[in-house]
Amino acid sequence: MADKPAKSAKFVVEGEACEDAVFRWCNDACTGGPGKKTELTSKAKNQLSAMGWNLWHAPKNGRLELRYQSQQGKVYYTLKAACRSYVDGISGAGGEERAVADRNLEPKKPLKRKSTSDGSVQPRVRKGEKKLRPGAGREEIHKAAANLEPKQPLKRKTLLLENQAFYESFRPQPPKREIELKEKENQIKPRLIKRSSIRIREDPVLNSSHRNPKTILSWLIDNDVVSMLGKVYYRNKVGMPLKKGRITRSGIQCDCCFRVFALTAFEAHAGSRNHWPMANIILDDGSGRSLSDCQRHLRNSMTRSKVESPVNAKKDDSETHKSDDVCSVCCDGGELICCDRCPSAFHAKCVGLKEVPDGDWFCPSCCCGICCVGSLSDDDSLRACQQCERKFHLGCLMLKESNEHSGKNNWFCSHSCESIFSGLQNLMGKPIPMGNNLTWTLLKAVACSNDDADHASGLDSSAENHSKLNVALDAIHECFEPSNDAYTGRDIVQDVIFSRGSNLKRLNFKGFYTVILEENDEVVSVATVRVYGKPVAEMPLVATRFSYRRRGMCRILVGELEKNLAKLGVQKLILPAVAGVVDTWTTKFGFSQMTGDQRSEFLQYTFLDFQGTIMCQKHLKMEL
Template structure:
């Protein structure tokens, strides 16, 4: 080999999936009609990771060689890919990837580019009402993972207990009887309880049926056969308490470590929001004189900055449209969350529901029907096919109109919400809110509240689809009134994709919304999934003039997404 060689760097982008495809397809010897394009993507990706490509002379001929960041030289692209894979895909993230199902991890980052406009011609009073955000990048975007992180193990309550070292794998359990010996014995697996008598694996509910019980409380009556007397409900409670303790510790540390300047920048108590509450974009914003919300004038249909006090759509009466100037004794509907003057509200024939802590206002018969309809659905699995169940979940503080769940049901509900969060994280990159420093998806699923309307997630439900106790698909849902409901996040586990599971979940969701009298379902779609939602699920893009009419509902939006709607029949 001649020492003289020419090095070059390939510019562009690729992903880890391309590396895996090239190596495993090449090893199998199967032809690939797109091999030239795939080879280019692999070289681009390796170049980004620090690999150097060199043409060197060997036996009088030029030969392309591949040099890793550590100095190893390979004579073929496949061997270079093998080296990269052996090193754990560059950063030790290879995990337990099945060669037949290569890891696919491509992130679509949709981050805000500030809109800068001149306001020099505005009067001082109007300039003070405008908030100009320069060089600001907002990180509350929805970034999609398009490949498996770990899709081997089912997401069940038992797998959650095993992963948290609360119950042992293959640990012995029995279904207890109130009197007499145990009805049935088995052992714990990730998929369910394996029965001792027939060796079949059952979900918790099916194991209870197999034992001949009609108590409908499987977690409370399945006991660990280790002398402790703990039920699976006790184990769920232990996991929940541990998660709360960890969260409290992390938040305490973050408060200690965050500099004062950062805390001041993230505070939303006294300052107006730095992005538009309607589109999440930056630029010149008009600020509400009562709440922290800010908006682009075009997003709310304003042609110029108004003189005097200005109140955003969230701070105006849902009937007369007048803000706090006229009457500060506004009341909010518990379901649609719109505000009303007392005298305006009388025309809607509202109803009130007393709870243990307060009185909830339901502004109309439509909101009353939707509120009680959702309460009846919550926590009750609905059979939607062979071994498929559809369940509506909610954070425990909204359950049963504020009266709360029983302790055992509450712990099981929390475990299922945690499992749903894991599915979301399998499909979406965790997205940290700039203002709160918390994971946006977790805040949605657990209904975190905020004074800032666009970060107030009270009212969100989580819809799950399970197959034999294995969590398959997850969606988040918020119903405002009979006019609109939103479904901002939908995720299907990678190993269950292309089986129509998302279709089953959405169809059942739409059917129940129709029963509640809801007219429209709205969701934000990234460009790569827009065609799927429009062609396969019957959604259509919302025109700008119609989108501005929905601003009062504070729909959860992500920068760069396209708002779509479906009229429900």
Template sequence: KKRKLNSSRVLRSSKRVRQLGAYSGSKNPRTVLSWLIENNAVVPRSKLYYLKGNSDVPLNEGRISSDGIKCNCCQKLFSLSGFQAHVTGNNICRPAENLFLGNGKSLVSCQVELMRKKIMRFNQEPVVRATGTGSRSKFRLLAPLGSENCNDYVCSICHYGGDLICCDRCPSSFHATCLNIERVPEGDWFCPCCCCGICGDSQFDKMAEQFADDSLLRCHQCERQFHARCKKEGGMVSSEEHWFCCKTCEMMQWGLQQLLGKPILVGHNLTCTLIKPMQYQAEDRVDYDLAAMAENYSKLSVALEVMHECFDPVKDPKTKRDLVEDVLFCRGSNLNRLNFRGFYTVLLERNDELIAVALLRIYGDKVAEMPLIGTRFQHRRLGMCRILVNEIEKTLLNLGVQKLVLPASRSVLNTWTTSFGFTPMTESDRLDFLGFTFLDFHDTIMCKKL
């Protein structure tokens, strides 16, 4: 593949915050139940029965609405978990597993059917092997991107078109000025993401075994690449499924796994939860939990609705797909700027109602990015965004992450700088992070916080 220049001028994706009154969608609580109703998986006013174990005798019953479940015994309105606590006195299991419609179908079955329907609609090819290193590649839910192996027509740093230098290993393209390169290099050229994070060399042995000295290995956590020879004395760590460039990245991944799916109380009835898509179609796995998969998919789908409520639709010009949906569901790509496998979603909820959502990616201990964070209109100016950001910052501090960066829209730049303590990144700051591909948007200013 030869280096080429691309003269097209294509604007990158825009990040436009919806203004109050510009969104005409539902004002009802955003919950898994409301998501099922909006997608016609359950019908409003249907009877719902709470059954425990193998018993056919319901402990209680109610009727479904977008606002929750109206209990027959007291006429009060409850969330799914609230109704379970009301009936049993505790909330130690997934309520959807014990809630049944009049036709005998559980709410979990409704979630599973809707999940499979949406996945089937999205995927032309259900499962594609992601790009990786040898046998350590993981199966992930991907969609074919057509010509994604051809070089990109926008710069991976500023996301604008123009005269671009194309990497000879991956599809990424760059402006020479964005890389601080004065002259176009002769011969083969490799972008910062395709070079060793220690020696900066891009040479590797194409014919070597996986862990030969000249092999380039990608860290599962920070996503940087390193020569095996450069990391031999630097503490590289490998597990059965992943490779880490150092013990710090391994421990960070372990810490994140401990947080996944576990609500943390952050205020009165407010919880903060870190989630990530599961391997929805890996039904041959021994640890496959269909109910957990359906609950996870449902939560992410509700989070997507909140993001659509907060921001104008963002479609990437290359994939023609919803960019936010790709990020939420961690869809991968050979093109670094469209590779979202490392993202997590952070949910702020009250009694099952989703109030605010943030998207987070952690590149080892050096930096994390939070490209999107949104709060539902009826919960704005109540400090919800601050609660969510504070919890994210506390988590990053506990994990040892040094900096947090985000792309701030000009309309809210002053809020991020004066109220949250962020500062606009300088050109020198951007050059320090050349090895990381941040999710950026048109007409935003990248900001950082120590």
């Protein structure tokens, strides 16, 4: 074939390479609409080019036609011919494999019959048939004759089916031993139990916003509530503007000096001492809305969409009707004992049982913390502590009369739980300066049905609290891969941050608080904590943003948390550590790995645990 590659540039095909497209062209199987056929053509050309073929345009009859030259120098005029040559080259240019396939398509010759010594004809025994014994009866002879009926002639397979089978032969097949093991495993455990797991991101996600500031303003911008570089002003008590500026992700850029200030710093720059910048920074767009109004509007819209979602309603209803699939202690599946009062399930050994008990059985969370007796009825004699969430009979505590002044939703089993609850409430929503423009704040999601109460009830129930919790959620998602629970399908991290409850004890996160460390109003480190009572607290999630690592931010966050917990009387802090960072927690933060016996001391508390984590603990000492 006489055409030679021209000196012009090599023909470049855009699109991905695909060997399957070459086989489809070879087999006349390039079907579909014009767009689909063009896509397969592009993939086939790109596959040939990737395998070393030269493609160029050659002039013919006043126009250019594409030529295809193989690695051996042979030139083809059509894509179909080139694809056939490529397929033949893979199979040894129509060698042994194709010859075997062709021989299999030839019609089989009829079977010859053997003659016996007496001249009768004995049918030839086919593979899988039984040979007639001497002196066989009439019925056996008739059965053998039925097997001698002429077989239907084999239909010759088309070239398409032949090449498809040939193409499938190149795909790697798993070893036979591996297949046998998988079949055996499926017989032993037909349904795979999915445990909740969480993994640390080693590097930030590509095209993510990990370099953008995590502030309330950036969250409002991302949700299209305020616009980037939107005009604002700080008003005084009579509503007159003191300073004007523009919104950025990091803060407010002042019009007079062009410096970017954090919200509190912009308030001080305007000469005000109200200490409420969100309520006094007004959008200069004629609406008269403050940043607090913007936060309140976004919070209400997010709450409405969650309530109106039929998916969430269905998942919430399902929790009351089915039992859990994993143990609430070790978070693993297997042979479980189900509680007769709640959906929780446990391994017998995880709750200290040697065998499955007879009759009704109640988990430690559903039993009285003193007499260890539970009940199927929802009577008022068994009440849960507001702080430690343990249940007690009032008669067992002998505190019925002294606690009658506390409402049913605000009852405490002891004075220590009441003091811890009061101490956490006093800390909540109040930024603690840590130096170097750092502030430490304890937050908790609190439902608020009256919008007018937001402004007066404090940060714990305000829209600003909701905004900071969403910013903290984004910071944790930057550091950890998403983790959805197999039981509810919901994001575990989101449920923890917003303190969402559940009938299932291991998914009941009502007692969780969120701790944030901010630098100039930007969230740099986040942790979640739940205090069960005077003895113990847990800290299952700790995250520091990538751009702020190796600056001691996590140490500052955890150190201030430990100091405040010790002041409240907490003696031990529990942490589920990912295997890759256990050494960091044990060598630099003073934690130690828990033994099985130490873990069994806290069966009445349901700690948040993940697959592959190692439970660690640290004894807290109050500073003198």
